[in-house]
Amino acid sequence: MFWYDYYYLILVVPAILISLLAQANVKKAYSSMARVQNMKRITGAEAARRVLAHYSINNVQIQMTQGKLTDHYDPRANVIRLSPEVFSGTSIASVGIACHEAGHAAQHAQSYAPIKMRNAVLPVANIGSSAGFTIAILGYFMGFELLVNIGIILFASVVLFQLITLPVEFNASSRALKVIDETGMLYNEEIPKAKKVLTAAALTYVASLLVSVMSLLRLILRTNRRR
Numbered sequence: 001m002f003w004y005d006y007y008y009l010i011l012v013v014p015a016i017l018i019s020l021l022a023q024a025n026v027k028k029a030y031s032s033m034a035r036v037q038n039m040k041r042i043t044g045a046e047a048a049r050r051v052l053a054h055y056s057i058n059n060v061q062i063q064m065t066q067g068k069l070t071d072h073y074d075p076r077a078n079v080i081r082l083s084p085e086v087f088s089g090t091s092i093a094s095v096g097i098a099c100h101e102a103g104h105a106a107q108h109a110q111s112y113a114p115i116k117m118r119n120a121v122l123p124v125a126n127i128g129s130s131a132g133f134t135i136a137i138l139g140y141f142m143g144f145e146l147l148v149n150i151g152i153i154l155f156a157s158v159v160l161f162q163l164i165t166l167p168v169e170f171n172a173s174s175r176a177l178k179v180i181d182e183t184g185m186l187y188n189e190e191i192p193k194a195k196k197v198l199t200a201a202a203l204t205y206v207a208s209l210l211v212s213v214m215s216l217l218r219l220i221l222r223t224n225r226r227r
Contacts, residue, residue, distance in 0.1 A: 007218040015207075015214040022200075022207035029200035030069065033093035033193055034085065038186055044086040044098035047185055051102035054179045060105045064088075071097050073104035080105060095185060096194035099176035100201070106175055107168065114171070118164045125161035128154035136219055148223050152216070159216050162209040169205050173198040 042050075048062050065071075065081035073080050080101045086094045107115050136151025138144075177195055180186050186194060 005218075005222060007221050011214040011218045011221075012211065015211040019204070019207035019211050022204045026197075026200040026204050029197045030093050030097075033096070033197045034089070034091045036092050036193060037090050038092050038095055038190055040185065040187075041090045042095055042185055043088055043090055044082050044094035045088070047095040047180075048080050048082065048098040048102040050183055050185060051099050051176065051179045052105060054183060055106040055109060057105060057109050060102075060109075062087075071101050073101045073108075075104075075108045078105075092186065092190055092193045093197045095180065096176065096197045097201075099180055099185075099194075100172050100198055103172035103175035103179075104168075107172060112168070112171065114164055114167045118161060118168060121157060121161045121164060124154065124157040128157040132156075132158065133215070133219070136223070140223055152219060152223070155212075155216055155219065159209070159212045162205070162212055165205055166202075166209065169202050173202055 045062050045064075052058070052060055052062075060073075060078050060080060062080045062082065064084055064087040067083055068085065070083045071081065071086050080098075082098055082101065085091075086097050132151050132154030134151070135154060136148050139147025139149075139151055173195075176198065177191065180194060181191060
């Protein structure tokens with residue numbers, strides 16, 4: 001059966017386990033630092049405002065959104081949306097996450113090259129994410145090699161999108177930590193704690209990329225074996 005082959009067991013399953021560990025690690029890091037209040041009692045919303053001011057950005061709003069760890073920057077609306085715990089919270093985790101999202105706003109304001117690359121790949125990646133694997137499977141069972149290749153190319157676009165996402169996420173965290181340090185939002189002994197949360201979050205993107213790479217490799221090896 002296509003779905004239960006040893007390629008899946010030796011390639012994809014270990015990657016999925018690593019991804020689950022990465023997700024558990026970010027939740028652990030967040031929960032730990034969410035209980036530690038920053039000594040200056042700066043809220044996440046205020047921290048984001050300070051990052052925007054540092055980059056002279058005055059056309060981005062900061063709003064509260066529902067949920068937990070739902071924080072994100074919406075470039076279409078020019079809005080940083082922060083979860084209630086981050087928006088109003090004064091924990092080290094709140095400051096780190098809010099500054100990270102403001103770092104994304106700074107990337108867009110400065111036309112950060114990987115952002116442009118990721119946006120260019122996004123339309124194809126959306127198709128590849130929803131249909132690439134299915135198209136390849138259909139081509140596999142129908143013996144239609146062209147359809148298999150189209151599916152593989154579409155799924156490869158997802159991998160490319162995730163690969164480009166890595167420098168985007170790491171750079172946003174780097175910007176956040178730099179502004180935190182330069183503006184004195186956190187004391188020196190607090191900055192490594194904020195970095196711990198951001199690093200754990202970034203590693204989830206690395207783990208997700210690993211899952212996609214292994215899934216793509218499995219697909220290629222499985223179809224080549226049949227050929």
